[in-house]
Amino acid sequence: MNLMKVSPSASMEITRLAAQMRKSGEEVFTLSIGDTHFSPPTAIRRRLEDLPLEYSHYTDGSGLIELREIIAGIYNGYDSSDVVIVPGLKQGLYCLMCVLPITNVLLLEPAWLGYHSITSLAGKQFTSLNLYDPDWISKLNQTSFEAIVLCHPNNPNGKLFSEKELLEILQIVQKNNAWLITDEIYDAYQYNNSGEISNIFEGYSRLIRCNGMSKSHAMTGFRIGYMLVKDKSLRNLMSIFNQNTITCTPAISQYLSLGYRESFPEISKFRDYYFENRSLVLEFFPEWSSYLPDGGFYFFVNLADYGIFDGDAFCRDCLKDAHVALVPGSAYGTGFDSWIRLSFSLDRTELRKALLALQNYLNENGR
Ligand code: PLP
Numbered sequence: 001m002n003l004m005k006v007s008p009s010a011s012m013e014i015t016r017l018a019a020q021m022r023k024s025g026e027e028v029f030t031l032s033i034g035d036t037h038f039s040p041p042t043a044i045r046r047r048l049e050d051l052p053l054e055y056s057h058y059t060d061g062s063g064l065i066e067l068r069e070i071i072a073g074i075y076n077g078y079d080s081s082d083v084v085i086v087p088g089l090k091q092g093l094y095c096l097m098c099v100l101p102i103t104n105v106l107l108l109e110p111a112w113l114g115y116h117s118i119t120s121l122a123g124k125q126f127t128s129l130n131l132y133d134p135d136w137i138s139k140l141n142q143t144s145f146e147a148i149v150l151c152h153p154n155n156p157n158g159k160l161f162s163e164k165e166l167l168e169i170l171q172i173v174q175k176n177n178a179w180l181i182t183d184e185i186y187d188a189y190q191y192n193n194s195g196e197i198s199n200i201f202e203g204y205s206r207l208i209r210c211n212g213m214s215k216s217h218a219m220t221g222f223r224i225g226y227m228l229v230k231d232k233s234l235r236n237l238m239s240i241f242n243q244n245t246i247t248c249t250p251a252i253s254q255y256l257s258l259g260y261r262e263s264f265p266e267i268s269k270f271r272d273y274y275f276e277n278r279s280l281v282l283e284f285f286p287e288w289s290s291y292l293p294d295g296g297f298y299f300f301v302n303l304a305d306y307g308i309f310d311g312d313a314f315c316r317d318c319l320k321d322a323h324v325a326l327v328p329g330s331a332y333g334t335g336f337d338s339w340i341r342l343s344f345s346l347d348r349t350e351l352r353k354a355l356l357a358l359q360n361y362l363n364e365n366g367r
Contacts, residue, residue, distance in 0.1 A: 005120040010113055010331035011341075014315060018325035029346075029354030032325040034155065036297070036345045038218040038273075041266040043259030055251040061243045062235075063226070064254045070261050071226050075209070077202055082228050084238055087249040089185055089212040089225035090114055095245070096208065096227065097122035099237035100179060102146035108136070109333030110300060112155040112183070116333075128333055131159065141172050147179035152197060153186045156332050156341040157300035158293020160194030167200060174204070181208045185225070186296040188216035189271050191278065194294060205230055213257055215297075216267055222253040277344040277351055284355040297345040300329065304338040306366030311340050314365075322361035324354055 015033045022028045039045065062068070063085025071085075072078040086092030097105070097118050105119050109128045119126045127145060129136050131154070150169065153160050161169070173180045182197050201207050212225025229235045242248070274297045281299055282289060291301050308314050311328040319325050329339025342358075344351055 002121045002123050007117075009117070011327045014319065014325050014327060017319060021319070021323065026323060028319075028323045028325060029350065029357060030325045031342045031344070031346070031354055031358075032327045033343060034215070034298075034345075035220050036215060036218045036270060036274075037347050037350075038270050040218045040222075040256070041259070041263035043262040043266070044217060044219065044256050047256050047259055051252065051255065055255040057251060059248045059251045059254060061239050061248050063249060064251070064258075067254050067257055067260070068226075070258065071228075074261060075228060076198060078228050078230075082230055082235070084227045084229055084235060084242075085249045085254060086212075086225045086227060086242070087246055087253070088214065088223040089183070089210055089227075090118070091223075091246065092210060092212075092225050092227050093181075093183075094118045094122060095238050095241045096181070096234075097124055099234065099241050100124075100147060102179065104146050106140070106143065106145035106148040106178075107333070108148070108150065108154070110154070110156050110329065110336055110339070111149070111333055112151055113331040115149050130333070130335055131157075137165065137168050137172075140169070141175075144176055145178055146176070147181060148173060149181045149183060151183040151186075152194070153190060153293070153295025155186060155296055156298050156327075156329075157291070158186075158296040158298055160190065160192060160294035163195035163200065166195035166197065170201060170204065173206075177206070179206045179208060180204060182210060184209060184211045185215050187211065188267055189274055189297055190295040191271075191275050192294040208234075213260060216270075217257075217260065217263055218270070219253075219256070222250070222256060224249055224253040224257050273348075274345060277346070277348060280348065280351060281342070281344050281355060284359050297343055299342045299344065300332070300339060301342065302329075302339050303366070306362055308366055309338045311336070311338050315340060317365075318358070318361055322357045324358045324361065326358075 018028045018030050068080035068083035071083050072080045105126045107115050107126050107128045108131050209228040213219040291299050315326045315328045327341040329336030
């Protein structure tokens with residue numbers, strides 16, 4: 001059974017342990033979870049107060065047409081029929097992996113832990129390439145693959161691919177006639193300039209662009225995401241899969257998301273807040289400047305710099321002794337056993353306290 005090939009989500013597990021400690025009255029700092037501390041923007045919350053009853057029913061399997069129109073309107077060259085609404089991008093990617101007529105997927109590591117599990121659950125194989133290898137692009141050029149996932153900005157290290165890298169990737173993808181899956185779920189949190197997926201990949205018929213409301217609109221609990229799929233036969237397969245598994249994405253979440261575009265000015269303040277948080281992390285850990293993320297809300301750091309080589313043990317002990325929850329790097333691929341991921345998507349006062357606790361802990365336990 002494919003379930004035998006996957007383990008519990010490392011970030012959810014450590015966050016669960018942290019919640020348990022908090023419940024028993026201890027002060028715990030959760031720097032482990034990929035969630036914002038904000039409430040959804042006003043245009044979403046306003047809708048919650050006056051929910052029309054019609055949204056207590058099924059919708060079309062691919063989503064409300066009004067929502068698909070709003071989303072298509074944000075992207076150049078798409079219309080509503082290209083948009084598939086999904087109950088969270090995680091499920092959307094699982095649906096996609098199940099229906100893609102391929103056996104092998106290429107992942108660029110460090111990679112969000114969901115890709116490994118989803119690919120395995122869907123019965124596909126994955127091959128990995130390490131983004132810290134200076135030759136990763138030429139190695140990619142020598143690898144044959146049927147699909148590749150590109151997370152931009154990348155979770156966990158916040159990397160934004162440069163224009164040159166995106167152009168090279170596109171050439172290699174075209175050579176393989178592969179599916180190009182872009183995960184843009186952190187695109188609202190960009191701090192540096194980079195290559196633009198819209199400008200470079202648009203026009204490639206096997207492109208599948210993925211995004212959602214979870215991170216950008218502080219809506220993780222509403223479970224809503226979307227995928228832009230140009231290939232009609234793939235879209236049909238996804239629709240059949242969804243009709244037979246989830247029926248549709250919850251109508252209420254879709255209705256709330258009609259305020260998606262209207263919220264853009266407000267969510268740009270979320271980004272500005274985390275931009276400041278990113279600087280605060282560097283105030284506590286100036287030695288992390290080489291890990292500065294271009295986007296997203298995580299630092300991905302190699303503790304070997306402190307003479308610490310077992311990230312799993314470090315995260316366990318750090319939670320127990322310093323009450324700071326972090327995610328071990330081993331969850332993000334091969335070769336990251338001494339790394340940790342730290343999330344700075346917290347209220348700043350809380351973040352400050354957490355960073356101080358971590359700083360003290362590292363001073364006591366590091367080299
Ligand atoms: N993609 C990446 C890179 C993520 O980090 C996450 C969540 O952490 C997701 C997709 C899934 O998001 P959701 O299922 O909440 O839409």
